[in-house]
Amino acid sequence: MPRVSSFFLALFCGEACNPRELAELKRLATPVRFMGGQTIFSEGDLARNAFGLSYGVVRLYRLLPDGRRQVVAFALPGDFLAMPLADRFSFAADAVGEVGVCKFPREQLKLLIQNSPNIMRLLVEFAARELQSAQDQLTLLGNSSAQERVAAFLVNWRKRSARIAPLSQAVPLPMRRQDIADFLGLKLETISRTFAKLEQRDVIRIVPHGVVLTGLEQAELLTGRTE
Amino acid sequence: MPRVSSFFLALFCGEACNPRELAELKRLATPVRFMGGQTIFSEGDLARNAFGLSYGVVRLYRLLPDGRRQVVAFALPGDFLAMPLADRFSFAADAVGEVGVCKFPREQLKLLIQNSPNIMRLLVEFAARELQSAQDQLTLLGNSSAQERVAAFLVNWRKRSARIAPLSQAVPLPMRRQDIADFLGLKLETISRTFAKLEQRDVIRIVPHGVVLTGLEQAELLTGRTE
DNA sequence: CGGCTACTTGACATCTATCAACCGGGGTGG
DNA sequence: CCACCCCGGTTGATAGATGTCAAGTAGCCG
Secondary structure, three states, X not given: OOOOOOHHHHHHHOOOOOHHHHHHHHHHOEEEEEOOOOEEEOOOOEOOEEEEEEEEEEEEEEEOOOOOEEEEEEEOOOOEOOXXXXXXXXXXXXXXXXXEEEXXXXXXXXXXXXXXXXXHHHHHHHHHHHHHHHHHHHHHHHHOOHHHHHHHHHHHXXXXXXXXXXXXXXXXXXXXXXXXXXXXXXOHHHXXXXXXXXXXXXXXXXXOOEEEEOOOHHHHHHHOOOO | OOOOOOHHHHHHHOOOOOHHHHHHHHHHOEEEEEOOOOEEEOOOOEOOEEEEEEEEEEEXXXXXXXXXEEEEEEEOXXXXXXXXXXXXXXXXXEEXXXXXXXXXXXXXXXXXXXXXXXXHHHHHHHHHHHHHHHHHHHHHHHHOOHHHHHHHHHHHHHHHHHHOOOOOOEEEOOOOHHHHHHHHOOOHHHHHHXXXXXXXXXXXXXXXXXXXXXXXXXXXXXXXXXX
16 A cells, blocks of 8 residues: 655656656655544645645535535645645645655745746646636536436546545545535535435445445436436 | 736736747737627537636636536636646636637647746646636535625625726626626526515615625625525 | 433424516617 | 617516525444
């Protein structure tokens, strides 16, 4: 199991960086572990460090003044937890289960990035991917019923979850119902009820810490609406 | 009125580019005009060109198979209409009223960008801004009532609209109710009703093609919830 | 074994969507 | 120049989905 903390770099850079750049990056990286529930940074914090995820899942979220919460994304290994060029964090991050991150002194990382077209380019591509997935999520929140949201979340999560566990029949759901609710703009009771409905329709089977997407699954899930 | 089509470059680059880079960019740019309602590109199209907005407002949106629509953003002068490094458009764009854009042959622009750290950096910053505003929007759609959404939209639009018209008491709303509805994840009847309610509460005054944010405005608007 | 926390289920309230009618201004054509 | 029509917008009545409040269950850790 490749749980070395600097695994982030391998995932983020792929083949795109030359050994020289990789060595530089590695020099700046400090591996750090967090236990489930621990906060990695908070919204509004000065970003003295940048963080890249090596293993585990991190929820990125915003808190509204009255306590409402929006989970803007679940980060997976290979993701930066925030754009490394920004001076402050515009959302908070905390560990869902145990995680390993690479910590970079941001000023130094910034210099390195600005002198490495390769890395800069990876960063643009990362930003573009994140933007696109934020827009996917917008489209979901703006137009869909609870069933469609949950179904889309499960299908999408199944695809992505290959990055945290060898793909098996069961899709692992390490996060809480409340996290899913805050991600999908629903209440946790609604998540619970929607899971139940999907199970009754034999679309999923609920198992401890996950779900199994049964035969009908994809087609059935994607159409979404009840009738 | 600086309605020259290459105005985009001045806005996008600010002081960040040297004359050499600016000249290169200008060489690639072709000014094009579109009339209200015209389509600039469609979702899924191969991105043979990149587009930067010089004047006017453009709505960026996705269509779902069943005809539902999500407006992901309203672009203003100085914005790229899509990330110029992506091969395909992940959303469609059309003009809200008359607009002027800079058209760039994408392959050539790509080369130029990859050889200009300055421009690359502007691009990262642009992507980061877009990402942040997408996340703001997510937070809005995930947690807010109709009144909060409309209020947040008006306040935000007022700030941004300085870029399309000298700021006056009235906030111009060049887009249709339907566009606002599809942006906020509501139905157009709800937009209409919510406007009416805000007007009754003396928070806004509805005028042709816009609204006036009256005295109480900001504080009142931002708190949102009815009671 | 006991107590905590996550989760599930139920009854009811509320908000927004839906369906439908109506209003009004601008442009066109008679 | 006026009348009509069309489209965008407003308003009303009703229904349906999700939120809210509350009780109850299950699994886990001490």
